[in-house]
Amino acid sequence: MIDLNKKPAFSRSSRPSSSDRNSTRNPSRKFSKENESKLVWKQNNSTPNIRMMTMRQGVSERVMHEQPCKILEKCGSCPSLDLAYKTQLQQKTADFKSRLLKAGDEFQRSIVKDCIESEEKFGYKHHVKMVASEHSGLKSSQFSNFANPKRWIDLGVYNQSSNEVVDTGRCPIQTNVMNDISAYIRTGIRVHNVSVYTPKQKDGLLHCVILRSSHYTRQAQVTFVVTKADLNLLRPFARDISEKFMNIQGVFMQVASPDQNEEKQEQELKLLVGQDLIEEKYSDIILKFSAASFMPTNTLMARRIYNRIEELAELTGKETVIDLYCGAGGVSLALARSSREVIGVDNSSFAIKDAIRNAKSNNISNVGFYEGESSNIISKLIEEKRIYKADVIVMNPPKNGCGMNTIEQIKKLEPKAVLYLSSFFSSMLKDLKSFAVHGYTPVIFEPFDTFPGTDNYEVLCYLVKN
Numbered sequence: 001m002i003d004l005n006k007k008p009a010f011s012r013s014s015r016p017s018s019s020d021r022n023s024t025r026n027p028s029r030k031f032s033k034e035n036e037s038k039l040v041w042k043q044n045n046s047t048p049n050i051r052m053m054t055m056r057q058g059v060s061e062r063v064m065h066e067q068p069c070k071i072l073e074k075c076g077s078c079p080s081l082d083l084a085y086k087t088q089l090q091q092k093t094a095d096f097k098s099r100l101l102k103a104g105d106e107f108q109r110s111i112v113k114d115c116i117e118s119e120e121k122f123g124y125k126h127h128v129k130m131v132a133s134e135h136s137g138l139k140s141s142q143f144s145n146f147a148n149p150k151r152w153i154d155l156g157v158y159n160q161s162s163n164e165v166v167d168t169g170r171c172p173i174q175t176n177v178m179n180d181i182s183a184y185i186r187t188g189i190r191v192h193n194v195s196v197y198t199p200k201q202k203d204g205l206l207h208c209v210i211l212r213s214s215h216y217t218r219q220a221q222v223t224f225v226v227t228k229a230d231l232n233l234l235r236p237f238a239r240d241i242s243e244k245f246m247n248i249q250g251v252f253m254q255v256a257s258p259d260q261n262e263e264k265q266e267q268e269l270k271l272l273v274g275q276d277l278i279e280e281k282y283s284d285i286i287l288k289f290s291a292a293s294f295m296p297t298n299t300l301m302a303r304r305i306y307n308r309i310e311e312l313a314e315l316t317g318k319e320t321v322i323d324l325y326c327g328a329g330g331v332s333l334a335l336a337r338s339s340r341e342v343i344g345v346d347n348s349s350f351a352i353k354d355a356i357r358n359a360k361s362n363n364i365s366n367v368g369f370y371e372g373e374s375s376n377i378i379s380k381l382i383e384e385k386r387i388y389k390a391d392v393i394v395m396n397p398p399k400n401g402c403g404m405n406t407i408e409q410i411k412k413l414e415p416k417a418v419l420y421l422s423s424f425f426s427s428m429l430k431d432l433k434s435f436a437v438h439g440y441t442p443v444i445f446e447p448f449d450t451f452p453g454t455d456n457y458e459v460l461c462y463l464v465k466n
């Protein structure tokens, strides 16, 4: 139960200094007997970011961070941001174990490792899609007479219960680069007189803004998702943003219907200003991503996962590896160094173009990339006698998983190991059950905390042929 109207836990003057902030974790200090059976939020109204949660055992590990979030509950995207990080990791490990327990007998003998921590707990998110919304001044009806005629622009996420857009302001899990750019865009929308899409009237131009930034180069990409191509309006706006931020590589326009399913949205992007590519580094591999191809959200964790995949694959230099759903080639290029040949497959022409370019720029020649649906490409490669067998298959499918057809094709290649990475656990476990039917045992599950503060994480499963 959450009670936000409770008295403040402590006033600004009694707020612990950073040196004794850890003392708020001491169960005996701030906890009184009456609270023992309740679970309540205590919030200081004058300093809304100071929050503690008390419960049966005393003051919990919910503590103030150096970079607090002002809209934690309103936004709802980061339900565990104010939990001690160790607790977040324990919760994710426990969550995955309980999913496996419920999933069935196939997984009862698998080893589940502890969730691996993210090197960055804040500012790790390098990719965000922000919904645009506007209203005029004060929102509350009781103030309607004094409503500010100035346009007020929100950029953020949908609140799941009210369906209203919550402005995420300077989001602590996003990179500073993206926070700076989004602040400028909020003002720019007004200055450049760009209309914002309203679902009620089904009218307006801009409905989303997509931002990406690179960890190593700090380069950024901006995409305006709009209802129609209004270049006269968007080009000067794009020029303005890219002149303000020299690290912006390119500003794009994507025309898409706001009602359209995100996965079905046309990926065609029009470059308004600058150039197409953003550069990122994973260990000693430098990748360039076009705006339309997938780029990992947490760079440092992606690097860690690539390294772990390489370790688990135990390559000796003689193997044929297939990297399904390869994106811009991160895993493929990481594994090419220690295998005979890597074949990457992705259904996005942009991702495959990026992957081919990345192989060249990293001087890696023992890779081949194929554009198309995974099961079709494997079946074609077998039919054309391009491959007979594969030693290791790596796969990182989207939300719906890989499905039965792909697993049947994989089986024909008789890999001795399969490495399956996903953050979509229901499709992942369904696919792993199908793998089990085809003689592949899930030996180890390794959760990685790619999204600290949120409920999300990724899991790498290592399967071996029986």
Ligand SMILES: C[S@@+](CC[C@H](N)C(=O)[O-])C[C@H]1O[C@@H](n2cnc3c(N)ncnc32)[C@H](O)[C@@H]1O
Residues within 6 Å of the ligand: 293, 294, 295, 296, 324, 325, 326, 327, 328, 329, 330, 331, 345, 346, 347, 348, 351, 372, 373, 374, 375, 396, 397, 398
């Ligand atoms: C999660 S990303 C994988 C990223 C990649 N492993 C990396 O580390 O950058 C999923 C990829 O699957 C691709 N994809 C989606 N459906 C596909 C399908 N049916 N067949 C092949 N590729 C697909 C997408 O284009 C996307 O690049």
